[in-house]
Amino acid sequence: VVAETTTRYGDAWRQAELAVPASAGVDAVLAVQVVDGPGVWIAEERFDAVDPSPPTVLLLTSDTHRGDHLGAFGGSGDVATPTLDALADEGSVFTNCFAPTNVTNPSHMALMTGLPLRDTRVTNNATSLSSAANTLAEEFRRAGYRTFAATSVMHLKPSQSGLDQGFDRYDSPDQNRRDGKVAVETLLRWVPEADGAPLFVWLHVYDA
Numbered sequence: 001v002v003a004e005t006t007t008r009y010g011d012a013w014r015q016a017e018l019a020v021p022a023s024a025g026v027d028a029v030l031a032v033q034v035v036d037g038p039g040v041w042i043a044e045e046r047f048d049a050v051d052p053s054p055p056t057v058l059l060l061t062s063d064t065h066r067g068d069h070l071g072a073f074g075g076s077g078d079v080a081t082p083t084l085d086a087l088a089d090e091g092s093v094f095t096n097c098f099a100p101t102n103v104t105n106p107s108h109m110a111l112m113t114g115l116p117l118r119d120t121r122v123t124n125n126a127t128s129l130s131s132a133a134n135t136l137a138e139e140f141r142r143a144g145y146r147t148f149a150a151t152s153v154m155h156l157k158p159s160q161s162g163l164d165q166g167f168d169r170y171d172s173p174d175q176n177r178r179d180g181k182v183a184v185e186t187l188l189r190w191v192p193e194a195d196g197a198p199l200f201v202w203l204h205v206y207d208a
Contacts, residue, residue: 055198101117112129141168150204151172183205
């Protein structure tokens with residue numbers, strides 16, 4: 001794979017090439033700008049690649065679950081979290097992350113949009129997200145993913161939260177809350193519908 005670009009050197013234009021190993025499986029673009037004559041270069045590389053088998057992405061939110069009650073963070077001694085601890089051992093752990101609020105809906109809206117409460121203008125569980133907001137699920141769907149979500153509390157239902165934006169399938173209880181096992185079983189029933197397409201799945205549980 002060779003990327004070609006034309007650089008201006010004084011009043012002349014000169015070709016430049018950047019060789020990329022074919023095994024990298026990417027197209028490379030090298031942009032070069034000469035500033036104040038020869039010798040000062042500004043380069044910006046961009047690598048574009050399409051994964052032939054995009055991964056399934058699972059977003060699990062454990063509502064009302066304090067970070068210091070995870071064994072991976074020292075634990076409280078009152079709760080055992082062996083599965084989450086094993087995941088932390090094998091993956092990447094972010095130790096300096098904070099939710100913008102301790103309220104379910106606005107906190108999930110910030111997670112799904114990347115916007116602070118100042119911009120979503122939602123500070124409670126009774127105000128719906130604006131349809132103008134761009135969500136994570138909408139981005140995955142544009143990328144060709146099937147998008148499924150199952151939540152475990154009534155106030156996350158579409159009519160109250162607006163968080164169904166971008167999801168092909170979205171399910172919430174009609175009253176109060178439900179056991180996380182029910183949400184898991186709902187998602188497992190839907191998975192075959194993807195028919196081989198990549199999946200973005202949001203599982204929300206409330207029984208910490």
